[in-house]
């Protein structure tokens with residue numbers, strides 16, 4: 001069969017469960033995380049992952065809910081957009097700003113995670129984490145964590161692939177990638193993605209025709225287009 005069957009690690013096919021397991025990181029990544037957490041703790045920050053490994057099935061579920069109007073779409077400012085006013089290609093681009101196409105998520109690798117400061121939740125138990133940039137900026141609930149990452153991440157094993165707005169994925173100050181992710185990233189070619197789109201795994205993905213039409217643009221603009229380590 002095709003390449004993707006021999007590379008389940010890249011497409012998130014090595015686990016099929018729908019739910020996140022917060023301990024699902026590669027052993028070396030967990031070790032680096034512990035180190036980063038202890039540095040954070042010495043500055044009074046309780047750095048905790050809220051999302052780690054995400055399977056292809058889980059990402060497909062997110063995509064299909066958004067692509068069928070069952071989950072709210074957001075504009076660049078994080079405000080809701082009217083699903084019914086959008087053409088399929090506009091829906092697709094609105095999703096890609098905030099969510100990866102299934103198979104293209106860095107959360108499929110066990111090297112990437114989203115983090116918050118648990119300290120804030122301990123004192124504000126009713127607070128609902130949104131994962132939006134303002135939470136990590138001055139005055140936001142995770143401002144101390146944002147500041148810590150701005151200054152300390154370069155001395156760790158992690159980097160932020162969505163550090164600035166590159167017109168692809170919106171800035172995600174909470175998303176950390178371990179340097180081990182570079183191997184998967186470099187081995188992942190456009191042809192892998194094109195083959196994968198034609199595979200049975202993708203048959204029940206919403207907006208598949210629109211995605212196939214812009215496959216190259218999607219791969220380059222929303223996957224390759226990141227801040228390097």
Ligand SMILES: [Zn+2]
Nearest residue numbers: 107113114175
């Ligand atoms: Zn993330």
